[in-house]
Amino acid sequence: MSAPKVVITGTGAVCAAGIEPQAILDTILSGHSAIGPIRQWDTTGWPSNRAGEIAGFDPRKLVPDRKLHKLIRRTDLVGLYAASSAIAASGFVAYRDALAPDQVAPYNDRTGAIVGSGGGNFQNQYDFFPLMSAANGDMPAFGRELADNVNPMWLLRTLPNNVLGHVGIQYNLKGTNACITNHSVGGTLAVIEAMEALRAGEADRVVAVGHETPIEPQMVLYYHRVGLLAQHTLRPFDAAGDGSIFGEGAGALMLETAASARDRGASVIGQVLGGGYASEGQGLLAIRADGDGLVRAIGLALEDAGLDPADVGMVVAHANGTRQSDASEAAALRTVFGNAMPPVTGFKWAFGHLIAAAGIIETVVALAALKANVVPGIATLASLDDGCAGLSVSAQPRPPRSNIALVLCRGFAGTNAALLVRTA
Amino acid sequence: MTSQRRVAVTGVGLVTPVGNDVATTWDALLAGRSGGAPITLFDASGFSTHIAAEVKGFRPTLVDDRKLLKFANRSHRFALEAAEQAMRDAGIRPTAEDAARWGCAVGTGMMTAEYDDLAQTHAHCGMSGELDPVGLLDDGPANDPLVFCRGQAAEGLALLTRRFGIHGYATSVHTACASGGQAFGTALKLIRRGRVDRVLAGGFDSMISPIGISGFCLLSALSADNSTPQRASRPFDATRNGFLLGEGAGFVVLEEWEMARARGARIYAELAGDGNSLSSYRITDSPPDGDGPIQAMHQALGDAGATPADIDYINAHGTSTPMNDRSESAAIRAVFGADVARVAVSSTKSTMGHLIAAAGAVEGVVCALAIARGEIPINANYRDPDPDCDLNLVVDAPRRQRVRMTMSNSFGFGGSNSCIVMRHPEEVDGRDGAGAAR
Numbered sequence: 001m002s003a004p005k006v007v008i009t010g011t012g013a014v015c016a017a018g019i020e021p022q023a024i025l026d027t028i029l030s031g032h033s034a035i036g037p038i039r040q041w042d043t044t045g046w047p048s049n050r051a052g053e054i055a056g057f058d059p060r061k062l063v064p065d066r067k068l069h070k071l072i073r074r075t076d077l078v079g080l081y082a083a084s085s086a087i088a089a090s091g092f093v094a095y096r097d098a099l100a101p102d103q104v105a106p107y108n109d110r111t112g113a114i115v116g117s118g119g120g121n122f123q124n125q126y127d128f129f130p131l132m133s134a135a136n137g138d139m140p141a142f143g144r145e146l147a148d149n150v151n152p153m154w155l156l157r158t159l160p161n162n163v164l165g166h167v168g169i170q171y172n173l174k175g176t177n178a179c180i181t182n183h184s185v186g187g188t189l190a191v192i193e194a195m196e197a198l199r200a201g202e203a204d205r206v207v208a209v210g211h212e213t214p215i216e217p218q219m220v221l222y223y224h225r226v227g228l229l230a231q232h233t234l235r236p237f238d239a240a241g242d243g244s245i246f247g248e249g250a251g252a253l254m255l256e257t258a259a260s261a262r263d264r265g266a267s268v269i270g271q272v273l274g275g276g277y278a279s280e281g282q283g284l285l286a287i288r289a290d291g292d293g294l295v296r297a298i299g300l301a302l303e304d305a306g307l308d309p310a311d312v313g314m315v316v317a318h319a320n321g322t323r324q325s326d327a328s329e330a331a332a333l334r335t336v337f338g339n340a341m342p343p344v345t346g347f348k349w350a351f352g353h354l355i356a357a358a359g360i361i362e363t364v365v366a367l368a369a370l371k372a373n374v375v376p377g378i379a380t381l382a383s384l385d386d387g388c389a390g391l392s393v394s395a396q397p398r399p400p401r402s403n404i405a406l407v408l409c410r411g412f413a414g415t416n417a418a419l420l421v422r423t424a
Numbered sequence: 425m426t427s428q429r430r431v432a433v434t435g436v437g438l439v440t441p442v443g444n445d446v447a448t449t450w451d452a453l454l455a456g457r458s459g460g461a462p463i464t465l466f467d468a469s470g471f472s473t474h475i476a477a478e479v480k481g482f483r484p485t486l487v488d489d490r491k492l493l494k495f496a497n498r499s500h501r502f503a504l505e506a507a508e509q510a511m512r513d514a515g516i517r518p519t520a521e522d523a524a525r526w527g528c529a530v531g532t533g534m535m536t537a538e539y540d541d542l543a544q545t546h547a548h549c550g551m552s553g554e555l556d557p558v559g560l561l562d563d564g565p566a567n568d569p570l571v572f573c574r575g576q577a578a579e580g581l582a583l584l585t586r587r588f589g590i591h592g593y594a595t596s597v598h599t600a601c602a603s604g605g606q607a608f609g610t611a612l613k614l615i616r617r618g619r620v621d622r623v624l625a626g627g628f629d630s631m632i633s634p635i636g637i638s639g640f641c642l643l644s645a646l647s648a649d650n651s652t653p654q655r656a657s658r659p660f661d662a663t664r665n666g667f668l669l670g671e672g673a674g675f676v677v678l679e680e681w682e683m684a685r686a687r688g689a690r691i692y693a694e695l696a697g698d699g700n701s702l703s704s705y706r707i708t709d710s711p712p713d714g715d716g717p718i719q720a721m722h723q724a725l726g727d728a729g730a731t732p733a734d735i736d737y738i739n740a741h742g743t744s745t746p747m748n749d750r751s752e753s754a755a756i757r758a759v760f761g762a763d764v765a766r767v768a769v770s771s772t773k774s775t776m777g778h779l780i781a782a783a784g785a786v787e788g789v790v791c792a793l794a795i796a797r798g799e800i801p802i803n804a805n806y807r808d809p810d811p812d813c814d815l816n817l818v819v820d821a822p823r824r825q826r827v828r829m830t831m832s833n834s835f836g837f838g839g840s841n842s843c844i845v846m847r848h849p850e851e852v853d854g855r856d857g858a859g860a861a862r
Contacts, residue, residue, distance in 0.1 A: 143470025
């Protein structure tokens with residue numbers, strides 16, 4: 001018995017470049033980056049002060065249920081928004097609600113959610129500052145005055161798995177689930193694990209989500225101190241590249257077995273063909289120069305999908321703009337594709353690095369690009385870096401070689417993920 | 425699915441509030457010796473709860489790599505030590521040749537900032553009650569890369585994969601109190617899929633800090649029996665009034681069954697089944713009728729090819745909160761039917777307290793030990809029966825019996841439910857843990 005085909009019946013995305021996949025693709029194709037000055041705090045005197053912030057961030061527009069706003073964080077708002085968008089696009093809720101009453105519970109038990117989450121942030125910890133000021137270094141006083149100074153729901157607001165819990169409650173999803181807190185690869189792993197759950201028959205439908213809002217003072221400062229942030233512009237694979245830039249947002253895909261989609265006559269956007277994942281084990285920030293982990297992840301993904309390198313129509317690279325990552329990624333792509341390099345692009349230059357959401361939002365945008373039969377250009381690319389020689393990159397849009405995209409994603413702890421998707 | 429790869433538990437490691445290794449912890453679990461005591465890690469006298477189950481007298485002994493430990497917070501140190509114990513116990517480690525066939529799956533804690541770092545930042549640029557971002561630019565902790573690394577969600581994974589040279593699938597999961605169980609479930613699937621042959625799996629956590637205790641005190645989740653810390657955790661007892669916060673780590677080495685047998689590994693148990701559901705009820709509660717946990721338990725049994733009649737021991741989630749224990753009892757009754765009178769149940773949180781993200785992993789190790797040793801640890805502190813929790817609880821003395829199969833439940837804030845089923849090696853291939861034919 002062969003594993004069921006995994007199809008995509010809905011997508012959702014939000015980031016600085018737009019609040020739905022087509023709008024984000026349009027921004028990218030316009031050649032204008034949505035990265036700009038940070039507005040969430042006064043960055044006068046800051047060594048790095050640019051990011052891809054969601055313009056006019058309005059919690060009510062993202063999550064209509066206002067009661068929820070007190071219980072969740074900014075990162076949860078964007079995650080819930082993207083998940084809801086993908087679920088709405090898939091139309092499965094209307095189908096479920098029209099089922100005979102005794103079929104609804106089994107349907108919910110067979111519907112899961114897998115989320116890649118950034119985990120903790122620093123801003124939530126500052127909620128203790130008023131208490132610390134009141135206690136003035138006196139720990140017993142800190143304990144006594146706790147309830148008068150800190151929101152009783154503080155711990156719940158801080159849960160890294162809030163999007164999972166609240167998506168479940170909102171849509172009554174009761175099946176297989178996970179919250180993956182694996183730095184940048186979390187969102188891509190959510191897609192891979194959702195695909196595997198469907199193949200293994202653990203569920204018939206799974207919404208995969210990735211979300212993160214890393215643009216906060218202490219996070220920006222740390223990334224700057226460890227040398228990962230660019231001064232002004234994210235220029236992947238470029239000789240003038242000097243680092244990455246944060247973005248914020250979320251991406252989501254509604255994945256189903258082909259049978260689940262067929263049963264309700266759902267329109268299918270595309271298919272998840274395979275995934276691969278490998279780690280390098282060199283420490284939190286270390287990356288091997290030869291791209292070893294990425295080479296193995298791509299190899300596993302191709303093998304998993306039963307595809308050859310020649311089948312890949314375009315590569316959406318991690319392309320985060322840091323010299324070390326870009327050069328090792330280029331090395332990996334040379335190893336895999338040699339002289340038969342498909343068109344390579346990347347999207348972070350246009351909306352920043354969404355960390356846990358990066359790989360999944362880029363998968364969503366890749367599907368939109370394949371549908372439009374275009375490999376968007378990297379508009380900030382002026383001069384290919386010597387270390388990235390051999391890549392087929394361009395500042396201009398080009399046609400893809402086929403309707404299959406290889407989407408790459410890399411994270412802290414030397415983690416590397418590769419995902420193969422196609423349009424219907 | 426006859427060709428499905430099986431998974432063997434071949435090494436175990438524990439750092440818990442009742443022992444910094446497996447043997448010490450096991451003795452305490454059989455005796456029901458509680459790890460509860462007044463908090464010593466900071467002056468908790470002002471909090472509504474000032475007791476916890478701390479790991480005691482801990483110092484990394486097996487892992488002495490000072491460069492690595494510099495990047496490790498308290499919970500990472502527990503993890504490194506317990507993982508090292510498990511690797512040594514299994515008698516196998518990744519080599520350059522097979523590193524890519526090793527995976528790592530861990531349940532990690534919530535990654536809150538260290539209190540001392542936060543207090544420094546507060547004193548420097550937060551005295552007004554709000555952060556002054558400009559002040560952050562010359563704040564100590566906010567410019568210290570070590571503080572950054574120790575606080576990253578992926579740091580535990582980074583330290584473990586580096587320490588042991590693991591180059592395959594490596595992942596951290598966080599579903600609150602279900603994290604450890606979900607890590608075991610993930611590891612099981614990785615080996616079944618054939619992506620890796622061996623996985624270092626576990627969980628680690630430490631929330632016994634002013635911030636961690638605050639979070640739970642604010643929710644009134646902790647027992648406030650401050651004068652009787654050793655009796656504070658009494659799962660399924662009618663007078664239970666909240667959980668006892670613990671800390672620590674539990675790790676296992678998992679191997680594809682045939683490979684483990686081929687190298688003559690000592691097999692504790694088969695990791696046989698995983699169940700995984702969402703309650704989708706409320707963020708903090710399970711539904712009173714056990715909906716959610718019921719599906720996870722059914723799935724785990726089905727996944728293991730087992731029925732309730734095969735299970736001899738349930739290591740309950742059993743947090744000692746009024747709601748959880750009632751809901752879990754209802755779920756066990758619903759799943760086990762008439763077998764509920766036969767199947768032995770205990771919550772080892774009665775002695776160790778609640779290890780949060782590490783709980784499911786530590787309790788998974790407990791199940792592997794129960795099978796391997798033919799001993800069932802007790803549900804300590806049980807005195808007053810609760811009619812809503814009429815289970816066959818192991819009280820007073822541990823049971824010494826053959827344990828064919830075990831079930832371990834872990835339910836988390838957010839509604840994730842994990843259920844892990846293990847099987848005695850003889851029930852798999854007729855050979856005991858050492859490989860001798862029966």
